[in-house]
Amino acid sequence: MDWVPWNDAFGLSSTGGGWFVRYLIFISFSVMFAACASFLVGRFAPYAKQSGIPEIKTFLGGYVIHNLMSTWTLTVKAIGLCLSVASGLWLGKEGPLVHVACCCAYFFLRFFPTLRDNEARKREVLSAAAAAGISVAFGAPVGGVLFSLEQLSYYFPDKTMWQSFVCAMIAAVTLQAFNPFRTGKLVLYQVSYSTSWHAFELIPFAILGVFGGISGGLFIKLNMQIAVWRKKHRVFRTPLLEVVAVAVLTAVINFPNKFMRAQSTELVATLFSECSDLTDEQLGLCGKSSVPIVAVRMLAASILGFFLTSLTFGLQIPAGIILPTMCIGALYGRTVGSIVREWTAAAPNFFLFSACEPDVQCVTAGTYAIVGAAATLAGATRMTVSIVVIMFELTGALTYVLPIMVSVLISKWIGDAISPRGIYESWIRFQGYPFLDNRDDAAAASVPDVAVAHLITPFDDLVVLSAEGHSVASLRALVNTHRFRGYPVVLDPTSRLLLGYISCTELEFALSTTGASLPPSAPAVFTGPGGLRRTASGLSTTSQHPAPSAGDDQQQRQMLDLRPWMDQTPITLSSRTTLQLTANLFLKLGLRYVLFVDRGRLQGVLTKKDVWLLLDGKELDNKQRRVGREAVNLDGQESGVIHSVDDSGGRGAAAEERVEESRGLLSVGSAR
Structure with a gap:
């Protein structure tokens, strides 16, 4: 039908x-x-x-x-x-x-x-x-x-x-x-080419790379400016009304231009194809008499699509960015390809076209659409190798890998010069997610070479657990009151001698399994029988004391020993370590927290969120880091780190769950 x-x-x-x-x-x-x-x-x-x-x-x-x-x-x-x-x-x-x-x-x-x-x-x-x-x-x-x-x-x-x-x-x-498309192809715009490219085409391919880098970089800047403006100025009462307004605007603009009215995958498939493969060609791409008109329409569609995509990405709807950027690049790429094709046909004796065979089409305009799409996608996302391979798998033409590589390389260089982050990294930063990019060497190099002791959360501001003095009930109350990712464990608050670190998940598991069979008043300890005690020469362990009696065994069975669930060798650094070294450890090792000690005495903690705030430029001195310690922490945060409010006054995705946010580090409290 x-x-x-x-x-x-x-x-x-x-x-x-x-x-x-x-x-x-x-x-x-x-x-x-x-x-x-x-x-x-x-x-x-x-x-x-x-x-x-x-x-x-x-x-x-x-x-x-x-x-x-x-x-x-x-x-x-x-x-x-x-x-x-x-x-x-x-x-x-x-x-x-x-x-x-x-x-x-x-x-x-x-x-x-x-x-x-x-x-x-x-x-x-x-x-x-x-x-x-x-x-x-x-x-x-x-x-x-x-x-x-x-x-x-x-x-x-x-x-x-x-x-x-x-x-x-x-x-x-x-x-x-x-076979969802009923064509036997994996994707609707899967194409293949019968001709190869010529050396002189590297020039227009490089130009497409320049266009791709410029359009990708400008797209990121424009899209982020719109996102910031959207957050500051509530033009519409609800996001739904904003979506309706953008849909009306897009439909009004799309319908008169058949390149914009076409479905995106069909448009890309048509732009990628050779004229000989277009049996039902409705866009007029291959008509020789209408090349100027078609070129103007494609350029207009590319420019309008650029602005509409910048306006659409960020709305309250499921929306990707890959296909629109490919459409934009394919439109101006096909325009350049059509111009080069007509040029080679009109001036076959031009010295650059000496490699072209007479009476044979020298240039395939569809390849320019693919190169333009790859260049624009690279400019927006800053991906390189994966784009080249994806485009190769789409076309099946191994001979066009080099032109795609050239355009993608140039596009990334120019895109990085215009905007240092890709579109995904820009949105991560805009949403306020604490993401440390381990590939970003420039971020680590920009960290000032100062002592980290001035930036850590000091011991007095931490929720710490002492080795003894807890009960099963008190630890349950602690977990319910202070929803942190974990707690440092010290011998006692006076000595501050670090014994280890226990995560909130492990502590909850221990309380719900082994602790469930014990009465609420049962003691919970982080040391062995007899514990540790201070001597004139340092620490004395239980191995120096007589073996426990039968009564001691009975007492141990009524005690919750938390050592199996505690990390007894957490990553520690000297409090005199530089911030540069610390930041590099977080970036390269993917750490969530580092404990800082001085001769075994706990001095403070630095978390992943703290380092992210420092690299992001939101934490510059020690005073700023004292703001908001009273806020309630999110379930699932690194060691009590609290979500930050960005400089524009907006909040990240956590605000959607109506969670109070603040800037700062570990909350003040006592575990005793």
């Missing part, structure tokens, strides 16, 4: 009001789909908005974001993505599909306790799931693995690469079996 235009359904001709009827219906459906997607996100799953890649990247970096991959988020993301793509807005599905894949993996993790309760293994599974998401989105399994390695994963060992490869391969095979 063939589709029937709306004007034919109403019995109207194109000249008798039919075009206007189609225009109104196009706007109506666009607004309806976008509004439904926004309503679902705002009502049921706030974390289902946008692409989800910045949040996934932050999560893989060690920061816990609750409800990011919940069942509601998965459901709303999947349904909302279909609606938002159908609305015709300038957005893509590739990034959200990564989020959907990670949500699916997170859902199945609950059935495997060994994986669910192991944070390291959990992140390995999510890295593999992200590779599967890109494999399905692009039909590029190898590109999916490289995307997870280059863009998402904080730690990517060899075994994770193998797991990601298997996962991406199975995802691609499953997609091939379903």
